Each structure stands twice: as C-alpha cells, then as structure tokens.
Amino acid sequence: MSAAWITCMRLDLGEVLRSRWMLLCLMVYSVLGALFVLVGMRESNVLGFTGLGRVLFSLCHALVLVLPLLALTGVGPAIVRGREEGVLELWLSQPVPRTAWLAGVSLVRFGALLGPLVLVFVLLALWTRFGLGDAIPWGFLGRALALCACLLWSFVGLGIALSVYATSLARATTLALLLWALSVALIDFALIGALLRWRLPVEWVLGLALLNPVQDARMALLAGAEPELAILGPVGFFATTRFSPSALFALGALWPGLVGTAAWLVAWRRFRRGDVV
Amino acid sequence: MRIEADQLSKCYRRLEALCDITFKVDSGCRVALVxxxxxxxxxxNRVLAGLLSFRGSLRLGGFEQPTEWAQVSRGRVYVPQTAPQSNVPVREVVQAFARVRGLTVEQLCCMARNFDLELSAIEAAPLRTLSGGMRQKLLLSLALAVPAKLYILDEPTASLDVYARERFFELFSELSRDATLVLCSHRLEEVRPLVDSVLHLSEGRLVYQGGVRGFLDARARSVIEVNVAPGSESVLRARGFRAGAGDWWMRSVTRGEKPSLLEELLRELGARVRDLNVRELEGLDCENEPPDDNRSSENEFPEWRERPHESEWQREPAPGPEGEPRGDA
Known part of the structure; x- marks a missing residue:
C-alpha cells in the first residue's frame, strides 16, 4: 500500500478517534447488548430459543435500525466537512490520489463502525462460554456479523455518496437523517400504508420492500433464527414463505453490499473528476 | 514546469468564474496573478492545483490535466489562501506531509525555523487554534521544503509579519531557478522583485499578459504631495491635483506618469514649491483600468478614500472669491 493511501487512512483514523465517534459506536452497541442481557432475555424461552442466541437475536433486531443511523451520521459529513474546513484543499493538492482519499475515509469509517460491533459480539460470546457455561452458537454469530457488516457497508456507501454530493454540512446531515427515516419507514408500515392508500399490486409493494437493504438484512437475520416468527411482519412473512433461509441470507448479504458498492462507485465517479473545494 | 492553458473556462452553476483563458508560462518563469x-x-490557482474541474485544455509540463495528474502531482506545490480550520494536531499534519512528499520531519522543522516557528513547541496544538500568521508560516514551511517544479502560492504573505515576509523573500530567492512560480498577490513589494511577468484577470477574463515592467508602469501608483506658496493653485489644478489642508495638494499617478509630472511641476513652480513628498502605494490598482489621460478622479485616490482623517482633506474645494479653490479645509 502506497504512502498516500496510508496517509489518508491515518489522517481519517485520527479524525475518528479525536471525535470519539468510535467510542460512541462502542457505547451504543454495549448498552444495547447489556440491556438485552439485563432484562433477562437470556432466560426467556417464549420463542423457542435461549442463551446467547436469544440475546443476539434481540440485539440484531435492534441493530438493523441503529446501524444505518450510526453509519449515515458518521459517514455523511466526512467529505463535505473536509471540503468546508479546507482539509481537502490542503491534502488533495499534494500527491494524494482522490481515489485513495475516498477509499481511505470509507474503509476507516467502515472499520470504526464494525470494529466495536465485533468486540461486543466477542465479549458476549465469552460471557456465554465462561459466565454461563453454555455453548457458543458460532453459526448464528457468524451469520449475524456478516449481515451486519453488509448492512453497514450499504449505508457507508450511501453516506459517502451523500457527503460527496451535498453542498453543505447541514444539508448532508439533514439528508442522512431523511434517508434513515425513509429506510426504516419502508420496512413495513409505510409500505402497507401505500398499499392501502393507492391500492398498489401486492407484488409491487413487496418488490419495493425487498429493494430496501434494511428490510433484506432484517429478514435474513430473523429468518435465520426462526422463519415462522410473527415479528417478521407481512413483507418478511411473505418472503420467508417463498424463499429458503439460505436464499434470504444471500439476499440480505448481497443486496445491501451491492447497494453500498453502487453508491460508493457513483460517489467515486463524481469525486474523482469533480470539484473538491 | 511549463503551463499551457487553452480556452480554459470554469463555471460555478450560473457564475462564470473563468472565461476562455488562454496563456502560456515557460518553465522557470515567475508570474504574478493579479x-x-x-x-x-x-x-x-485551484484549477492549476488540480482541485477544480474545468472546460478547455490545460497542460502542465507537457502532461494533459487532469488525465495525466499523477505525472505532475509530485512536482507541484500549492499554498492555499487560508489554512485548514481543522482539529488535526500540527504533528499529524507535519508527519503526513513528510510521508506523502518523501521528506523527513526534521527537514520540515528546519524550514519552519526559518520563519521562527518551532514545530516541537506546537506539535500537539490543533491547527484551528493557531493564529492566522502561524498557520501561514506552517504552510509556507511545508511548501518551500519541497523541491518542486511548480509553486502555486495564493496570497502567501497576507498574514505574515514583516520579518516573516522578508524571510519568505529570501527563501524564495534560494529556490531553483528552474521552478515555475505562480504568485497571487496585490503587494508591489512581492510582485516587483519576485516575478518577471504578469497575468491580470478581470471578471474571469485575462486582460493582460506580459512583462512586469509594462504592467507596473500602468498599474503601480504613487502619490505626489506638494506644499506650495499661495498663487500656484491654477497650475496644480490644471495638472489634476486636489487641494488638501495647509497648502498641501496631492495627486495619485502611475509609475509611467511620475517622472514627467515631477519635472513639469518643478519647472513651472520652481521656488514656490515649499515641500514635496512622493510615496509609493503598497498595493496594485487592479480595480480600475489605467487612466488614458491626466484627469483626476476619485478612482485615482485609493489611499485618499481609505484615509482615516478624510475630513481633513477637501474633496471638492469650493471656489474662492476669485474662482480659485480655497486651500484650507
């Protein structure tokens, strides 16, 4: 890896550490994890599974809503703030390729989001093994982590695109919040509302729902645990009754990854040739 | 590094910032951008630094921009007008700069000491907490430490004190004569000794490209102040002088006009001249086109307009009883 790439990544890592954003992510994940442990869910047997599997299941259910928000608010301002503060003017007039800058920022922010999550998962696994003496559900753990990583990448890509296209920091932040609200609203209730209001064909509504990376990741996570769960919602129920858990996992991992990569490429195309000041 | 711009244009939405600019700057040439x-x-400057997209053609050192960016980026240095307002500590900036430029931190510290800037003392300070002058010194230290082929400096001394400005001139004169310089400045003291040609922009268009001497003859301005005995008013008024307080009259002239006007004035008034001051104005008059005659106008008095005790000077002297302006305000 060239000096320019390393420099870009180190500069952004410094920025992430200074802003304590990584610490915030760790705190959010830890609080969520601790919350589900402390409220006694590990003992719950209502839905058929207990222990770490149950905690992870509940944690992942919350994470599919929290991860996009963290990713968008953390990544959305990255480029536009650099532009406003004159950081891009200083560094991109040096022998630093724009691709290196964009990739460096994206990878560091992705790592800053995923790293604390991996740490929390590992701590939960260790607590299960040595605290409770239970076996660690490696399969579910790995699957959940892979889906969370894909979901994170999806919104890191979208956040980078927002940041590259936004003309001001305020606009980038507003758009990030709007995008998060839209992706959460489109999980079920906004779609069902649209279905009832405009009498859209059911296939259209479900197709639209499956375009939402949050919905795909959520279905893959939950269906991996229990395909018959009522909490999957109408769209989830429709999908789980038609696709196998493996197909849903592939959809939940591939589609968000594809959306994130496509958004990143759109941003890269603009950033590579456009104005950076 | 040779610069060749052909029909260069840049629009910000509806605003045309640069309009069909065509110019060439030879390798080793030092150009003032005014x-x-x-x-x-x-x-x-930002187009030359590779920060903005544009229409038209730009070749740096024979390499088409921005497609052949990599071939010129290492030999190009750009100092922005304002340093970043970031929280990044000075140490990180210096280390990162050294890494991408293939220099050592010690080399950068040595250069900074030329500006009386001890980097070890401020290494932990966030960039935004430094004063404007210190940030400018830091950026100049980083830039001048690089053995580049093209230096693009946007108002490099705007925030510097007199000592640092002198050190900048000295350090700049020590740079390789093969290096091309594009210096954006309004200061005569920079334009005169540092550059040998001028690019003058007006509303996004190139209105002058040529030698510095011809440009300064038309644009660099001096103020002639003369104190005369009563009875000389008509001579001065005919030559565009304006009355001030206590028998002082003044006029702003271009460098080309100055010698002949002084000669004429002394010949006409002789012993009636009690005192005479000729002062160079520090800035270049880039707001107005060069005057085509000797008529005075407010535009020719940039310093007068900014004078703190302007009321002391009689802008439009009322005619006296004999039709002569009153000398006292």
Missing amino acids: GANGSGKSTL
Whole structure:
C-alpha cells in the first residue's frame, strides 16, 4: 500500500478517534447488548430459543435500525466537512490520489463502525462460554456479523455518496437523517400504508420492500433464527414463505453490499473528476 | 514546469468564474496573478492545483490535466489562501506531509525555523487554534521544503509579519531557478522583485499578459504631495491635483506618469514649491483600468478614500472669491 493511501487512512483514523465517534459506536452497541442481557432475555424461552442466541437475536433486531443511523451520521459529513474546513484543499493538492482519499475515509469509517460491533459480539460470546457455561452458537454469530457488516457497508456507501454530493454540512446531515427515516419507514408500515392508500399490486409493494437493504438484512437475520416468527411482519412473512433461509441470507448479504458498492462507485465517479473545494 | 492553458473556462452553476483563458508560462518563469476581488485568481490557482474541474485544455509540463495528474502531482506545490480550520494536531499534519512528499520531519522543522516557528513547541496544538500568521508560516514551511517544479502560492504573505515576509523573500530567492512560480498577490513589494511577468484577470477574463515592467508602469501608483506658496493653485489644478489642508495638494499617478509630472511641476513652480513628498502605494490598482489621460478622479485616490482623517482633506474645494479653490479645509 502506497504512502498516500496510508496517509489518508491515518489522517481519517485520527479524525475518528479525536471525535470519539468510535467510542460512541462502542457505547451504543454495549448498552444495547447489556440491556438485552439485563432484562433477562437470556432466560426467556417464549420463542423457542435461549442463551446467547436469544440475546443476539434481540440485539440484531435492534441493530438493523441503529446501524444505518450510526453509519449515515458518521459517514455523511466526512467529505463535505473536509471540503468546508479546507482539509481537502490542503491534502488533495499534494500527491494524494482522490481515489485513495475516498477509499481511505470509507474503509476507516467502515472499520470504526464494525470494529466495536465485533468486540461486543466477542465479549458476549465469552460471557456465554465462561459466565454461563453454555455453548457458543458460532453459526448464528457468524451469520449475524456478516449481515451486519453488509448492512453497514450499504449505508457507508450511501453516506459517502451523500457527503460527496451535498453542498453543505447541514444539508448532508439533514439528508442522512431523511434517508434513515425513509429506510426504516419502508420496512413495513409505510409500505402497507401505500398499499392501502393507492391500492398498489401486492407484488409491487413487496418488490419495493425487498429493494430496501434494511428490510433484506432484517429478514435474513430473523429468518435465520426462526422463519415462522410473527415479528417478521407481512413483507418478511411473505418472503420467508417463498424463499429458503439460505436464499434470504444471500439476499440480505448481497443486496445491501451491492447497494453500498453502487453508491460508493457513483460517489467515486463524481469525486474523482469533480470539484473538491 | 511549463503551463499551457487553452480556452480554459470554469463555471460555478450560473457564475462564470473563468472565461476562455488562454496563456502560456515557460518553465522557470515567475508570474504574478493579479486582479480585483472576485476576478477569478483563486479559481485559476485551484484549477492549476488540480482541485477544480474545468472546460478547455490545460497542460502542465507537457502532461494533459487532469488525465495525466499523477505525472505532475509530485512536482507541484500549492499554498492555499487560508489554512485548514481543522482539529488535526500540527504533528499529524507535519508527519503526513513528510510521508506523502518523501521528506523527513526534521527537514520540515528546519524550514519552519526559518520563519521562527518551532514545530516541537506546537506539535500537539490543533491547527484551528493557531493564529492566522502561524498557520501561514506552517504552510509556507511545508511548501518551500519541497523541491518542486511548480509553486502555486495564493496570497502567501497576507498574514505574515514583516520579518516573516522578508524571510519568505529570501527563501524564495534560494529556490531553483528552474521552478515555475505562480504568485497571487496585490503587494508591489512581492510582485516587483519576485516575478518577471504578469497575468491580470478581470471578471474571469485575462486582460493582460506580459512583462512586469509594462504592467507596473500602468498599474503601480504613487502619490505626489506638494506644499506650495499661495498663487500656484491654477497650475496644480490644471495638472489634476486636489487641494488638501495647509497648502498641501496631492495627486495619485502611475509609475509611467511620475517622472514627467515631477519635472513639469518643478519647472513651472520652481521656488514656490515649499515641500514635496512622493510615496509609493503598497498595493496594485487592479480595480480600475489605467487612466488614458491626466484627469483626476476619485478612482485615482485609493489611499485618499481609505484615509482615516478624510475630513481633513477637501474633496471638492469650493471656489474662492476669485474662482480659485480655497486651500484650507
């Protein structure tokens, strides 16, 4: 890896550490994890599974809503703030390729989001093994982590695109919040509302729902645990009754990854040739 | 590094910042980029620095921009008008700069000491907490430490004190004569000794390209102040002088006009001249076109307009009883 790439990544890592954003992510994940442990869910047997599997299941259910928000608010301002503060003017007039800058920022922010999550998962696994003496559900753990990583990448890509296209920091932040609200609203209730209001064909509504990376990741996570769960919602129920858990996992991992990569490429195309000041 | 711009244009939405600019700057040439505020100087600098997209053609050292960016980026240095307002500590900036430029931190510290800037003392300080002058010194230290082929400096001494400015001139004169310089400045003291040609922009258009001497003859201005015995008013008024307080009269002239006007004045008034001051104005008059006659106008008195005790000076002297302006305000 060239000096320019390393420099870009180190500069952004410094920025992430200074802003304590990584610490915030760790705190959010830890609080969520601790919350589900402390409220006694590990003992719950209502839905058929207990222990770490149950905690992870509940944690992942919350994470599919929290991860996009963290990713968008953390990544959305990255480029536009650099532009406003004159950081891009200083560094991109040096022998630093724009691709290196964009990739460096994206990878560091992705790592800053995923790293604390991996740490929390590992701590939960260790607590299960040595605290409770239970076996660690490696399969579910790995699957959940892979889906969370894909979901994170999806919104890191979208956040980078927002940041590259936004003309001001305020606009980038507003758009990030709007995008998060839209992706959460489109999980079920906004779609069902649209279905009832405009009498859209059911296939259209479900197709639209499956375009939402949050919905795909959520279905893959939950269906991996229990395909018959009522909490999957109408769209989830429709999908789980038609696709196998493996197909849903592939959809939940591939589609968000594809959306994130496509958004990143759109941003890269603009950033590579456009104005950076 | 040779610069060849052909039909270079840059639009910000509906605003045309640069309009069909065509010029060539030979390798080793030192060019002043001048113009009024908003004339497109910083935009042109940023285009040359590879920060802005543009229409038209730009070749640096024979390499087409921006497609052959990699071939020129290492030999090009750009100092922005304002340093970043970031929280990044000085140490990180210096280390990162050294890494991408293939220099050692010690080399950068040595260069900074030329500006009386001890980097070890401020290494933990966030960039935004430094004063404007210190940030400018830091950026100049980083830039001048690089053995580049093209230096693009946007108002490099705007925030510097007199000592640092002198050190900048000295350090700059020590740079390789093969290096090309594009210097954006309004200061005569920079333009005169540091550059040998001028690009003058006005409303995004190139209105002058040529030698510095011809440009300064038309644009560099001096103020002639003369104190005369009563009865000389008509001679002075005919030559465009304006009355001030206590028998002082003044007029702003270009460098080309100055010798002949002084000679004429002394010949006509002789012993009636009690005192005479000729002062160089520090800035270049890039707001106005050069005057085509000797008529005075307010535009020729930039310093007068900014004078703190302006009321002491009689802008429009009322005619006296004999039709002569009153000498006292």
